[in-house]
Amino acid sequence: MTRHVIVRSDRRPDAEAVEVLGRVGVATAHEAMGRRGLTHPVLRPIYPGARIAGRAVTVLSQPGDNLMIHACIEQCGPGDVLVVTTTSPSTDGMFGELFATQLAARGVLGLVIDAGVRDVADLTALGFPAWSRAVSAQGTVKATPGSVNVPVVVAGACVRPGDVVVADDDGVLIVPREEAPAVAAASVAREANEQEKREKFQAGVLGLDVYGMRATLERLGVTYVDEPADDAVPAPSA
Secondary structure (H helix, E strand, O other): OOOOOEOOOOOOOOHHHHHHHHHHHHHHHHHHOOOOOEOOOOOEEOOOOOOEEEEEEEEEEOOOEOHHHHHHHHHOOOOEEEEEEEOOOOOOEEEOHHHHHHHHHOOOOEEEEEEEEOOHHHHHHHOOOEEEEEEOOOOOEOOOOOEEOOOEEEOOEEEOOOOEEEEEOOEEEEEOHHHHHHHHHHHHHHHHHHHHHHHHHHOOOOHHHHOOHHHHHHHOOOOOOOOOOHHHOOOOOO
16 A cells, blocks of 8 residues: 655755855756756746745645645745645646645745646735646545655656755756755856856857857858848849
8 A cells, every 4th residue: 555644854955055046046046057957847937026945845646636735734834835746647726825825824935836726816916926837727625645745756857855946937946955055156156157248248249259159150060151242133034
């Protein structure tokens, strides 16, 4: 028989690293981490402009059943991000405003769910961000066991309890807990490097020259040719 568990866990990522990752955002942190850790872009924010980074609290549910979301709430606290997936694909509206109200009262930052959410207008008014596979009013039951705070796969990315979840308009990134300080430091370095490039671009320098890509074009056999002058082009026959 499958063993279903609710794991009580105090495992947390480095707080300073989480703050940095939230500030730099998904794209910069993803590049700094070697272009790893992104969930599939099917997960989209329910409203624009949201930006969070926090500790993952994971939920493995049966499709169409939100019992384990109810069960996980007491395991959540300030700075956490609830991460929910199902044992098979689902777009049912497993999460809504009443869940968000409970989680917001506990200081939870937001939700990432590889299924559906509903009550989007209410979630937006609450300022409770969610990244989901779908928006659906389809209701769910509360009848089937699952697990809380176990490793899960969410939209193609492995998430362990205590990993860092970074989410914004560019998508959702999972940073392994033990890598968070190094990824944060690499992200800061990347920011500084990008600022140098930004200043050059503002001064009119081209990316072709900043990145040394003229040599790449030549190596690939791309050549420049001048368009003939207008008077060199034969006139169409009558």
